[in-house]
Amino acid sequence: MSDSNYHTKTDSQLVRKLNFEDEDSPLVIVEQPEPISINSKDKIHANVEEEVIPKLGIEFETKQEAYDFYNSYARVVGFSIRRSKGHKGDKDGSRKWLDRVSFCSCEGIRGNDKRDDNVKCHRLETRCGCLAEMKISCRYGEKYCVVKFVSEHTHVLASPRKRIFLRSQKSINPAQAIEAKLADSSGIAPRxxxxxxxxxxxxxxxxxxxxxxxxxxxxxxxxxxxxxxxxxxxxxxxxxxxxxxxxxxxxxxxxxxxxxxxxxxxxxxxxxxxxxxxxxxxxxxxxxxxxxxxxxxxxxxxxxxxxxxxxxx
CATH class of the missing domain: 3.30.420 (Nucleotidyltransferase; domain 5)
Incomplete structure (x- = not known):
């Protein structure tokens, strides 16, 4: 986990008591206890129901079912997810995904782009190398099984009021999609x-x-x-x-x-x-x-x- 999530003992984090009435009074420094990581495993799962938390060995019929399960967990905890790397292969006479990884959306680091010098308004950096992920595989069975799960994050999680605005948590049902399409064809903008x-x-x-x-x-x-x-x-x-x-x-x-x-x-x-x-x-x-x-x-x-x-x- 990144060291940025741990509080180090610096002068700015020490409580200093000053007595302005007495010029000769000494400076009293009281050290506060060092807190734990804000996104440790125990902290994240403190208010999360046990059946929502992914565990090694949990099986799913399809990879979409596994993605929905991990996305539901992400909604409760307060982060967005995205699909990432995986491997395809021939199994049971058809080509299918043998394994797939769902990452936290803050995974990785944005690479350098040669066009950055020409950009006037740079996009906000959202990646910070977060390692939270859930990996599923069907190499050793008929169903997809959770073979790896990392719960710790290296960034601040979204508050309950802001979780609905996370990218992977935004969704519309078919009726809403049809209504939006009809509004667009009628010239009614989202605004x-x-x-x-x-x-x-x-x-x-x-x-x-x-x-x-x-x-x-x-x-x-x-x-x-x-x-x-x-x-x-x-x-x-x-x-x-x-x-x-x-x-x-x-x-x-x-x-x-x-x-x-x-x-x-x-x-x-x-x-x-x-x-x-x-x-x-x-x-x-x-x-x-x-x-x-x-x-x-x-x-x-x-x-x-x-x-x-x-x-x-």
């Missing part, structure tokens, strides 16, 4: 998706402060299929219109409104508005009486004026 999620958090924060009175409107806009676009709108302390939430409804039945109000309440951590303003829709009123009976239901004056202008002569 726009992140902006939408940021606005969603802002809506929840606004609702927490200004969600006592909510105006619910399904007549704001309709798409070409004729499906109503529903908005939960409010007013902040600057008398500015703010949006708490939105939904694209398939129809305007009572069951649809019940689902919508229930989903909105769950998204807002169970908080219900004290007063809600709507149009004169009977199915909406029925859904409100069922889902939010304690909320005061009032009709929007603007809709009343519009209906009066259309129906009264």
């Amino acid at each position: 726009a998706s992140v902006g939408l999620m940021e606005k969603d958090g802002r809506m929840k924060l606004d609702y927490e402060y200004f969600g006592d009175v909510v105006c619910f409107d399904t007549t704001y806009k309709k798409n070409k299929e004729g499906r109503p676009f529903a908005l939960f709108v409010g007013v902040n302390h600057h008398k500015q219109t703010i949006i708490f939430g939105a939904a694209l409804l398939y129809d305007e039945t009572s069951e649809t409104f019940k689902w919508l109000f229930d989903s909105f309440q769950k998204a807002m951590f169970g908080k219900k508005p004290q007063t809600i303003l709507t149009d004169q829709d009977a199915t909406m009123a029925k859904a409100l009486a069922s889902q939010w009976p304690e909320t005061h239901h009032r009709l929007c004056v603007w809709h009343m004026y519009q209906n009066a202008a259309k129906n009264l002569k």
Whole structure:
């Protein structure tokens, strides 16, 4: 293990007690005990369940299963992994991997590149010669077996809050991949998706402060299929219109409104508005009486004026 992970006894690591009132007082130096390596085996596995830790002799049906197991262990401990060297050969009439090694992503040292002199912004150095690895082999059996495991690291491990950002821990399911592809084909960049999620958090924060009175409107806009676009709108302390939430409804039945109000309440951590303003829709009123009976239901004056202008002569 690298010596960089061990604390050496230097002047900067000694506690010095000074008495400024007495000029002749001697300098008192108290030596602190030397700590152990921050990433020793005992330290790493202190809070890790036994069945998650790789052990010599564990067998896997496929090398992908072995990789997933080691990656799950890496997620718990706090590091990223990558596949590295291995050997292929003929076995049982087919060519397959005879052994494979999965390394910590900090393994090795970045080599020199003749183009480095022309680079203005150098990438951050992420490799520090870490020796942590897990090697599997199927040379002596039908299944892949763990033949080597090194748990010690030569670098600081990621905290629990940052482990989801490690490269090998990032993954998307097939549905998310299809959605991302559709968004890209529609011209929606990843940055726009992140902006939408940021606005969603802002809506929840606004609702927490200004969600006592909510105006619910399904007549704001309709798409070409004729499906109503529903908005939960409010007013902040600057008398500015703010949006708490939105939904694209398939129809305007009572069951649809019940689902919508229930989903909105769950998204807002169970908080219900004290007063809600709507149009004169009977199915909406029925859904409100069922889902939010304690909320005061009032009709929007603007809709009343519009209906009066259309129906009264």
